[in-house]
Amino acid sequence: MKIVATNIGERTEIDWKGKKVVTGIYKYPVEHPIFLDIETVKDDVICDRKHHGGVDQAVYAFSEKHYDYFKKLYPDLDWELGMFGENLTMSDLEETEIHKGDVFKVGEVVLEVTKPRQPCMKLGVRFKDMQVIKQFWNTTKSGVYFKVLQTGTVKKGDVFELLKRDASQPTIAEIYSIKRKSKLSL
Template sequence: MKIISTNTGEQREIEWKGKQVTTGIFKFSVDEPIFLDLEDVRGDAICNRENHGGIDQAIYGYSLKHYEYWKTKYPNLDWQFGMFGENLTIDDLDETKTHVGDVFKVGAAMLEVTKARNPCMKLGVRFNDMSIVKQFWNTSMCGVYFKVLQTGLVKSGEVFEQIKSCPENPTIAEVYQAKKIEKGIN
């Protein structure tokens, strides 16, 4: 696998349904390397530390292959990398084959798979359509959160190499499905 795009964003205040919402979901591709730190990407806005950032959710990765599915559902959007709020757009990140505990090396950094990303209303804000949240729940294309085991710079084009596999652990897709059932989402 390889990194297709590295993405960061700034804090934004937007109006949504008559309310002011603070978000960092508007991420865009950057040309310079990004620094993967222990709790986040240095210089990337995280506005909800309960659900994003921190040790077990420091980096969010999303698969380029998933973009094609979503483009058919939302053909009128201005599609750019970072649309899902991901820090790393990875060419072929497959949640059905990625296990909790798997470790990847990319650039100078080492990342460990920790959990699935649960969609929230801010994904709907990004897409300007709240139906994306339920549609997102009804796929296994949730993306992957990573813990940073070794900090370092990462840039587009670098190899995303798996160096440890944990097939005894659940896949991210299985973790995501269990969370969906726990929340009673149909």
Template sequence: MKIVSTNIGEQKKINWKGKEVFTGIFKYKVGKPIFLDKEEVKGDTICNRENHGGILQAVYGYSLKHYDYFKKLYPDLNFEMGIFGENLTIDDLDETKIHQGDTFKVGETILEATVQRDPCYKLGIRFNNMKIVKQFWNTTFCGVYFKVIQIGFVKDGDIFEQIKSCPQNPTIANLYVVAKRTATFE
């Protein structure tokens, strides 16, 4: 696995059902190294600290291979890197093969896979179509949140070198399937 794009976003105000809400889901390729800190990516906006950021969700990675599936569903949409709200677009991130606790050396950092990303209405806002939320849930293409064990910079082209494997733990996809059973859709 390797990073194909580093992505960050600024706070954006949107109208949702007559209310103003703020989001950081509008992330775009920056084409330069980004600093992964203990609870966040420096320079990236996190508006909902209850569900994003923090020790267990400091960095969000998503697979470029998953883009192909959604491009078929949304052929007229401009699929820019970061469209899923990810900080790291990774060439071949497979949630069915990554276990909770698996650890990787990436650039200057060490990252540990922690949990899945559960979609919310803000993904629908980014896609300008609320159908994406259920379509996202109906796959195992959830992406992976990472804990930052060692802070530092990562950049496009950096390789994920696995340094710890935890096959006794559930895969990220298994965690996602369990979360899906209790999900409510807005």
């Protein structure tokens, strides 16, 4: 598992049902190393601190392999890495094999897996179609949030090295499935 893109977003104002909404979901690849701090990625904009960022959601990673699934559903989109709002686009991140509590070293950084991403309306805005939220929920392709245990820089090409596996904890896909079922029962 290695980083194929590091992505940073700027504050973007959008029109959502007649209201102005600000978002940081429009992330794009950068060619320089990025600094992963305790609660955020340096220079990456987070507009909704209630739902994004913070210790348990400091870094969001998504698999490049998952792009193929969504590209089939949205062939007319202008596809770029960072499309899902991820800070790190990974070569092969598989939620069915990564457990909550797993610890990885990458670049200068040590990261701990915390939870899956739950899609919000801003993903639908980015895709120009709210159906993507339901489609996202109906997969195990949630991506992974990380806590930063040791800050530092990472860059494209850096490889994730597993330091500790916590197989006693559920996988990210299992946690996501439970959240999906509780969301659907509301």
